[in-house]
Amino acid sequence: MQALVIVGHGSHLNPGSSRPTFSHADTIRETGVFDEVREAFWKEEPSFREVLRTLESDEVYVVPLFISEGYFTEQVIPRELRLEGWDVSAWESGDGVSADHATLKASDVEKTIHYCGPAGTHDSMSDVIVRRAESVTGDSEVGDGFGLAIVGHGTERNENSAKAIEYHTDRIRESGRFDEVRALFMDEEPEVDDVTDFFSTTDIVVVPLFIADGFHTQEDIPEDMGLTEDYRRGYDVPAEVDGHRIWYSGAVGTESLMADVLLERAAEAGADVRGLSDGDASRGVADD
Amino acid sequence: MNAPQLDALVASASQGVEFDGLSVAADSEEYRVEIPGERLETDEAGLRAFAEENPWYVSNWYYWTRTVGSEGARYAFLRWIEDAGRPVGERYEALSTGVSRTWGQLRVSATIGEDGKRRYALGHVDDAESASLDTYSDPLAARELVKLDDRGRYRPLSTAPTLPTGWEYPNLDGEDLVRTVDFIYPATVENWHREREGELDVTHFREAAERQSGIYEIVSQLSVEELEAAAETCCVDSQCLKRRQWDEDEETDLDVPRGDGEFPCREPCSLFVTAARKFVTLGREEMRSYEFELTPTEKEQIEEIIDAVAEGRTDEIREADLNEGANRYRARYLRARRMPDGELSGTSTYPED
Ligand code: SF4
Numbered sequence: 001m002q003a004l005v006i007v008g009h010g011s012h013l014n015p016g017s018s019r020p021t022f023s024h025a026d027t028i029r030e031t032g033v034f035d036e037v038r039e040a041f042w043k044e045e046p047s048f049r050e051v052l053r054t055l056e057s058d059e060v061y062v063v064p065l066f067i068s069e070g071y072f073t074e075q076v077i078p079r080e081l082r083l084e085g086w087d088v089s090a091w092e093s094g095d096g097v098s099a100d101h102a103t104l105k106a107s108d109v110e111k112t113i114h115y116c117g118p119a120g121t122h123d124s125m126s127d128v129i130v131r132r133a134e135s136v137t138g139d140s141e142v143g144d145g146f147g148l149a150i151v152g153h154g155t156e157r158n159e160n161s162a163k164a165i166e167y168h169t170d171r172i173r174e175s176g177r178f179d180e181v182r183a184l185f186m187d188e189e190p191e192v193d194d195v196t197d198f199f200s201t202t203d204i205v206v207v208p209l210f211i212a213d214g215f216h217t218q219e220d221i222p223e224d225m226g227l228t229e230d231y232r233r234g235y236d237v238p239a240e241v242d243g244h245r246i247w248y249s250g251a252v253g254t255e256s257l258m259a260d261v262l263l264e265r266a267a268e269a270g271a272d273v274r275g276l277s278d279g280d281a282s283r284g285v286a287d288d
Numbered sequence: 289m290n291a292p293q294l295d296a297l298v299a300s301a302s303q304g305v306e307f308d309g310l311s312v313a314a315d316s317e318e319y320r321v322e323i324p325g326e327r328l329e330t331d332e333a334g335l336r337a338f339a340e341e342n343p344w345y346v347s348n349w350y351y352w353t354r355t356v357g358s359e360g361a362r363y364a365f366l367r368w369i370e371d372a373g374r375p376v377g378e379r380y381e382a383l384s385t386g387v388s389r390t391w392g393q394l395r396v397s398a399t400i401g402e403d404g405k406r407r408y409a410l411g412h413v414d415d416a417e418s419a420s421l422d423t424y425s426d427p428l429a430a431r432e433l434v435k436l437d438d439r440g441r442y443r444p445l446s447t448a449p450t451l452p453t454g455w456e457y458p459n460l461d462g463e464d465l466v467r468t469v470d471f472i473y474p475a476t477v478e479n480w481h482r483e484r485e486g487e488l489d490v491t492h493f494r495e496a497a498e499r500q501s502g503i504y505e506i507v508s509q510l511s512v513e514e515l516e517a518a519a520e521t522c523c524v525d526s527q528c529l530k531r532r533q534w535d536e537d538e539e540t541d542l543d544v545p546r547g548d549g550e551f552p553c554r555e556p557c558s559l560f561v562t563a564a565r566k567f568v569t570l571g572r573e574e575m576r577s578y579e580f581e582l583t584p585t586e587k588e589q590i591e592e593i594i595d596a597v598a599e600g601r602t603d604e605i606r607e608a609d610l611n612e613g614a615n616r617y618r619a620r621y622l623r624a625r626r627m628p629d630g631e632l633s634g635t636s637t638y639p640e641d
Contacts, residue, residue, distance in 0.1 A: 012444040012559060015435050022431055029428075043558050045446045046474035050554075053478045054470055056360070075501060108489055 010041030347404025
């Protein structure tokens with residue numbers, strides 16, 4: 001038997017924080033590829049500490065639904081899962097965006113744990129960002145004449161969070177699909193507040209590289225960009241700001257295509273996903 | 289009992305069957321079958337006839353060993369629900385009208401279905417007599433169902449005694465029952481099972497604190513007195529239905545009652561650690577003396593207000609009940625009289641500034 005565990009941050013304050021984790025887990029459950037699929041959280045239950053014991057499978061694939069490699073994915077999660085002999089070098093990610101997976105034992109269960117790199121630094125995350133731009137504009141060909149801003153938190157505790165943003169920015173820029181692609185941040189230069197200064201295109205799609213919608217994506221960023229005076233009154237999509245049209249998408253992590261990233265992480269770590277048709281778990285699943 | 293169950297029993301006889309008082313053995317064409325008070329040596333036809341007369345023993349054996357699979361936490365939990373230490377006949381009698389157990393604020397009921405298959409119902413203990421409940425069948429729905437309490441507030445701690453009412457799962461099989469319980473009270477069945485097996489891995493506070501990093505590193509600074517107060521704040525039955533099995537460390541028990549819950553708490557949870565971090569920062573402040581002018585009733589009123597908030601009773605205090613210190617009009621009047629500029633008795637918090 002094989003299990004997939006999606007580990008997310010969760011929240012003591014915000015009931016919506018765990019929803020993306022639940023909805024991607026449900027998408028993967030529907031594929032029937034795993035005997036068990038379970039969610040686990042840092043701030044909710046089951047905790048990282050206790051999730052493994054709730055599973056019957058001997059082979060467990062753990063994929064962090066986190067944006068970057070760093071404090072949570074390299075220290076907190078492996079420690080709380082009790083992964084024996086974990087060392088970040090096992091991921092062979094010298095640059096903070098190339099984590100793959102490591103196979104370990106957990107000290108409280110008799111199981112093999114395949115600990116995967118976070119969803120956020122997987123190559124296919126670039127596709128999710130583009131899909132987000134398509135869904136917010138309602139145009140599956142969006143790109144020509146459009147700028148794309150990918151927004152991150154900034155340095156804070158973890159310098160790798162900026163690396164993940166830069167990584168996908170570079171990849172999407174190289175694809176040539178959008179006229180301009182920029183990485184912007186909430187608390188460091190270049191700042192999202194000045195979004196219109198960085199683009200010459202009239203239309204700018206703004207995609208925050210966050211897992212769940214919450215305070216930052218629903219309140220700070222819309223207000224900082226001038227989409228609205230007061231987040232409680234909402235904002236238009238697109239919204240006019242300084243002669244530009246801003247298409248603000250909300251957190252990328254709620255995009256249903258995220259389920260594919262999680263599945264790819266597990267498949268690369270050796271999970272048997274043969275039951276999957278076309279490798280596209282989220283096909284036909286509506287965005288929400 | 290149905291024909292496949294009986295065939296399975298006959299086929300299993302050569303390896304020997306010993307289950308809940310039913311014993312079957314075979315030696316070439318000779319069968320020996322036994323239930324409490326009856327014993328028979330016979331051929332296959334005789335075994336089949338005996339089984340037909342005692343169908344409960346067969347369907348019971350089949351349900352537990354084939355449908356459920358006789359080991360692990362799920363098995364133990366489902367057996368506990370029907371109090372499976374009892375003789376099969378007595379159990380089937382009880383199951384025919386239904387048996388119930390309480391698990392936190394959940395009420396789990398079992399009845400006997402077709403061919404000995406158990407059917408389970410799950411709901412809130414307070415809804416046992418309720419007629420108009422929303423019915424569910426998908427275990428996954430439980431995650432959203434219990435996210436908010438009956439007042440619409442988010443429940444960050446799954447085992448807080450604020451489980452919402454008004455819903456039921458009227459008909460689950462054993463596997464879905466345990467999955468649903470696991471979504472409502474995650475990992476409780478597994479930890480309860482480990483405890484019964486004498487294998488619960490308790491992590492005491494000092495060890496859990498040692499492990500913390502980042503902003504939670506400071507929780508190890510909590511003194512034992514603060515730890516007692518923190519456990520009394522978060523872990524007693526009125527706040528959390530888990531039974532606290534962790535203490536300060538292996539040698540040092542806390543005086544706070546552990547609680548009477550069915551399932552154990554094996555280490556300080558994330559909510560406790562977050563609260564503990566706040567308590568450490570509160571504990572860093574120096575005491576100082578203030579002088580307040582209050583009437584004796586006003587002093588008592590402040591105590592009543594703290595009590596009402598701490599017990600979550602403010603909602604119960606009636607609008608016009610002016611005899612209650614924590615009544616809103618009384619609190620507003622106290623503020624109007626004794627908190628000019630928002631400070632109690634006009635006394636500055638930091639007089640030196
Ligand atoms: S630490 Fe306390 S509040 Fe947290 S689950 Fe255990 S008993 Fe409940």
